Amino acid sequence: MPILRLAIACPLRQLFDYTPPPDLNPDTLELLKPGVRLLVPFGRRQVTAILVETAAESALPADKLRAAVQLLDTEPVLTQPLLQLCQWAATYYKHPLGEILFAALPAQLRRGTEHNPAGTRQWRLSDAGKGLPAGALRRAPKQAQLLSLLQSQPALSDAEIASQGISRAVLRQLADKSIIESVDSPLRPRPGSSASGLELSPEQRTALSAINSHAAGFSCHLLDGVTGSGKTEVYLQLIAQVVEAGRQALVLVPEIGLTPQTLSRFRERFDAEIAVLHSGHTDAARLKAWEAARSGRAHIVIGTRSAIFTPLLKPGVIIVDEEHDASFKQQDGFRYSARDIAVKRAQLEEIPVLLGSATPSLESMYNAQQGRYQHLFLRERAGAGVLPEIATLDLRKQHLQGGMSAALLDAVSAELAAGNQVLLFLNRRGYAPTLQCHDCGYVAGCKHCDAHLTWHRAAGQLRCHHCDWRCAVPRACPDCRSSQLAASGVGTEQTEQVLTNLFPAVPVFRVDRDSMRTKGALEAVTEQVNLGKPCLLLGTQMLTKGHHFPGITLVGLLDSDAALFSADFRGPERMGQLLTQVAGRAGREDKTGRVLIQTHYPDHPLLNALLQGGYQNYAQQLLEERRQGGLPPFGQLLLVRADARNAQAAEQFLSALRRQLEQRYPGGAQLIGPLPAPLQRKQNRYRMQLLASSSNRGQAQALAAALISTAESLPEAKSVQWSLDVDPQDMT
Numbered sequence: 001m002p003i004l005r006l007a008i009a010c011p012l013r014q015l016f017d018y019t020p021p022p023d024l025n026p027d028t029l030e031l032l033k034p035g036v037r038l039l040v041p042f043g044r045r046q047v048t049a050i051l052v053e054t055a056a057e058s059a060l061p062a063d064k065l066r067a068a069v070q071l072l073d074t075e076p077v078l079t080q081p082l083l084q085l086c087q088w089a090a091t092y093y094k095h096p097l098g099e100i101l102f103a104a105l106p107a108q109l110r111r112g113t114e115h116n117p118a119g120t121r122q123w124r125l126s127d128a129g130k131g132l133p134a135g136a137l138r139r140a141p142k143q144a145q146l147l148s149l150l151q152s153q154p155a156l157s158d159a160e161i162a163s164q165g166i167s168r169a170v171l172r173q174l175a176d177k178s179i180i181e182s183v184d185s186p187l188r189p190r191p192g193s194s195a196s197g198l199e200l201s202p203e204q205r206t207a208l209s210a211i212n213s214h215a216a217g218f219s220c221h222l223l224d225g226v227t228g229s230g231k232t233e234v235y236l237q238l239i240a241q242v243v244e245a246g247r248q249a250l251v252l253v254p255e256i257g258l259t260p261q262t263l264s265r266f267r268e269r270f271d272a273e274i275a276v277l278h279s280g281h282t283d284a285a286r287l288k289a290w291e292a293a294r295s296g297r298a299h300i301v302i303g304t305r306s307a308i309f310t311p312l313l314k315p316g317v318i319i320v321d322e323e324h325d326a327s328f329k330q331q332d333g334f335r336y337s338a339r340d341i342a343v344k345r346a347q348l349e350e351i352p353v354l355l356g357s358a359t360p361s362l363e364s365m366y367n368a369q370q371g372r373y374q375h376l377f378l379r380e381r382a383g384a385g386v387l388p389e390i391a392t393l394d395l396r397k398q399h400l401q402g403g404m405s406a407a408l409l410d411a412v413s414a415e416l417a418a419g420n421q422v423l424l425f426l427n428r429r430g431y432a433p434t435l436q437c438h439d440c441g442y443v444a445g446c447k448h449c450d451a452h453l454t455w456h457r458a459a460g461q462l463r464c465h466h467c468d469w470r471c472a473v474p475r476a477c478p479d480c481r482s483s484q485l486a487a488s489g490v491g492t493e494q495t496e497q498v499l500t501n502l503f504p505a506v507p508v509f510r511v512d513r514d515s516m517r518t519k520g521a522l523e524a525v526t527e528q529v530n531l532g533k534p535c536l537l538l539g540t541q542m543l544t545k546g547h548h549f550p551g552i553t554l555v556g557l558l559d560s561d562a563a564l565f566s567a568d569f570r571g572p573e574r575m576g577q578l579l580t581q582v583a584g585r586a587g588r589e590d591k592t593g594r595v596l597i598q599t600h601y602p603d604h605p606l607l608n609a610l611l612q613g614g615y616q617n618y619a620q621q622l623l624e625e626r627r628q629g630g631l632p633p634f635g636q637l638l639l640v641r642a643d644a645r646n647a648q649a650a651e652q653f654l655s656a657l658r659r660q661l662e663q664r665y666p667g668g669a670q671l672i673g674p675l676p677a678p679l680q681r682k683q684n685r686y687r688m689q690l691l692a693s694s695s696n697r698g699q700a701q702a703l704a705a706a707l708i709s710t711a712e713s714l715p716e717a718k719s720v721q722w723s724l725d726v727d728p729q730d731m732t
């Protein structure tokens with residue numbers, strides 16, 4: 001009997017040994033392939049487990065080994081390369097494999113429901129079955145009937161077999177005799193499955209053929225194309241080729257990029273099955289999409305971050321759109337980068353991967369410069385579009401209405417009068433970021449976090465944007481009883497009100513998390529805007545990605561100052577990306593566009609570098625600074641976070657961790673901290689950090705392993721919650 005080495009969804013970084021279910025007959029032992037699920041006793045419960053490998057013996061004594069209860073699958077739910085990918089991720093991110101594998105499964109399969117891909121599984125004759133003569137198995141008429149059916153047809157589904165009055169028992173009997181075998185419905189090439197694409201520009205053609213010249217085997221390409229340069233068109237034509245060759249394309253988009261507009265662009269182009277994986281879907285819908293991907297029925301799989309773990313029968317290409325986007329990094333639990341995992345997956349699946357962006361991350365830029373990725377450029381806008389002119393508006397000493405200067409408002413009204421559309425960007429929702437007492441200076445703060453409360457005027461509430469705590473707006477100052485409570489700062493709700501008053505004749509569409517909460521709200525706005533009539537679009541980050549509004553000729557950025565003074569070392573990179581992406585919404589077709597950036601610091605060196613040199617030169621300058629600072633991509637970072645009910649406990653844990661590491665690895669690593677997190681108290685927990693950096697990857701991996709084993713052994717760990725973030729993106 002083989003020993004089954006199983007992964008179980010629990011925080012332990014180990015596999016668990018079991019013996020096979022006792023009632024499994026010897027012929028079905030071969031069903032025990034890595035990637036199948038089993039039901040096993042675990043403590044006093046029964047849980048679902050995934051077979052990772054089999055072994056001849058176990059380190060446990062035989063009487064300590066427990067038997068699995070039931071085999072749940074006849075086919076592995078995770079493909080071999082995917083299993084390998086998860087194992088790689090467990091090692092790289094130092095995260096328990098069981099949790100990673102179970103996160104990769106749809107919820108229903110995690111719970112241990114038997115997996116019966118009804119209607120999708122197909123059966124065909126095995127080689128042994130093909131060797132049988134017509135009319136064989138005469139003594140078992142039902143078996144003979146199924147055999148003869150399969151002798152006349154290449155494959156039949158479960159449903160088709162059942163419709164012939166043949167029971168599952170008969171099917172099992174033939175399968176057990178290895179006369180028939182199940183096939184996942186083969187993906188057939190779909191020639192002509194796509195409506196013909198646009199005629200590519202020379203740059204687009206060069207990019208596409210560069211990717212094609214590597215089509216067999218692994219290769220990684222960075223498609224670095226200015227906003228509106230037709231990157232999506234390159235993806236679509238690449239996907240068409242992949243689908244026509246009978247393979248599947250996996251497309252990752254940022255969380256807010258998976259808009260109905262994006263999807264309809266794919267649906268219009270392809271007469272192929274598209275599976276969409278999105279956290280907003282119900283469990284049942286997710287399972288269906290996942291199954292379509294795994295069985296090979298779906299030709300195209302589109303999803304956000306976690307879709308990178310979707311099993312594919314015949315992968316042909318992986319595309320990561322807006323590869324710089326922060327939402328590709330998971331910020332809690334299993335803290336992985338879907339972009340980095342995409343590259344690893346392509347390597348394991350031996351297929352090309354394409355990372356696309358108008359504002360590539362410094363990591364990808366550097367990888368391209370080092371020759372690890374092939375750098376492909378689209379320097380011009382596609383079709384008739386030209387890149388917009390960008391200028392700053394000095395806010396100093398200006399009178400502002402709803403956060404807008406007279407100069408900006410003049411520009412807005414001129415565009416509207418000319419029949420054009422305007423987009424205004426303000427990355428702050430609510431009416432005002434703070435409510436302040438004019439008499440004593442009191443500022444309303446969250447009870448549970450070190451943060452100000454945002455005033456949501458329409459709702460009559462103050463809300464914490466960190467923990468979502470809410471309370472009614474006080475009538476008087478809680479400190480001095482004065483009634484002089486006033487808004488300080490401007491949020492989208494306030495700007496919307498000002499715009500509605502100033503431009504009563506044009507519709508104002510506000511797009512932020514509050515106004516777009518209801519299903520279909522964003523579609524409704526997009527539809528209105530695409531009618532092309534003059535309108536004002538006002539929004540947060542939600543408006544920056546995946547949107548193509550051809551009628552917009554003016555983009556205004558209301559407040560760019562906050563981004564200039566970020567505490568995070570990635571702040572300048574994010575600012576450059578955000579400004580470039582927002583600006584890129586202007587003048588996307590035949591109309592030329594203009595961008596106005598409001599700031600109190602028109603001479604700020606970062607702003608000037610970006611506006612004068614464009615994102616490419618700006619990024620180059622930032623890379624140089626990172627090199628000098630030994631920061632990513634030149635060094636690797638590991639961030640240990642700890643939080644506790646009191647600040648001392650978190651600090652003591654991290655100090656102890658630091659001391660131990662210094663003793664064990666003198667001179668091996670640079671450690672900074674423990675330091676308070678930028679938001680030190682959140683939901684009544686005190687948060688501290690210890691940052692470790694290393695100049696090479698091998699060393700960083702060894703250090704990460706040491707961090708984990710040391711932290712797990714510290715007695716101080718009992719009173720804190722802690723986690724390790726490998727390649728942290730957000731240091732808050």
Ligand SMILES: Nc1ncnc2c1ncn2[C@@H]1O[C@H](COP(=O)(O)OP(=O)(O)OP(=O)(O)O)[C@@H](O)[C@H]1O
Pocket residue numbers: 198199200201204225226227228229230231232233234358382383384546547548584588
């Ligand atoms: N070869 C082409 N000929 C004519 N028009 C094109 C061509 N390629 C793309 N376009 C058009 O140009 C516009 C912008 O293209 P697309 O949305 O693909 O750009 P993008 O680079 O993906 O944009 P983003 O800035 O949103 O990342 C679209 O309307 C598209 O239909």
Ligand SMILES: [Zn+2]
Pocket residue numbers: 446447448449451464465466467468469683
């Ligand atoms: Zn709070």
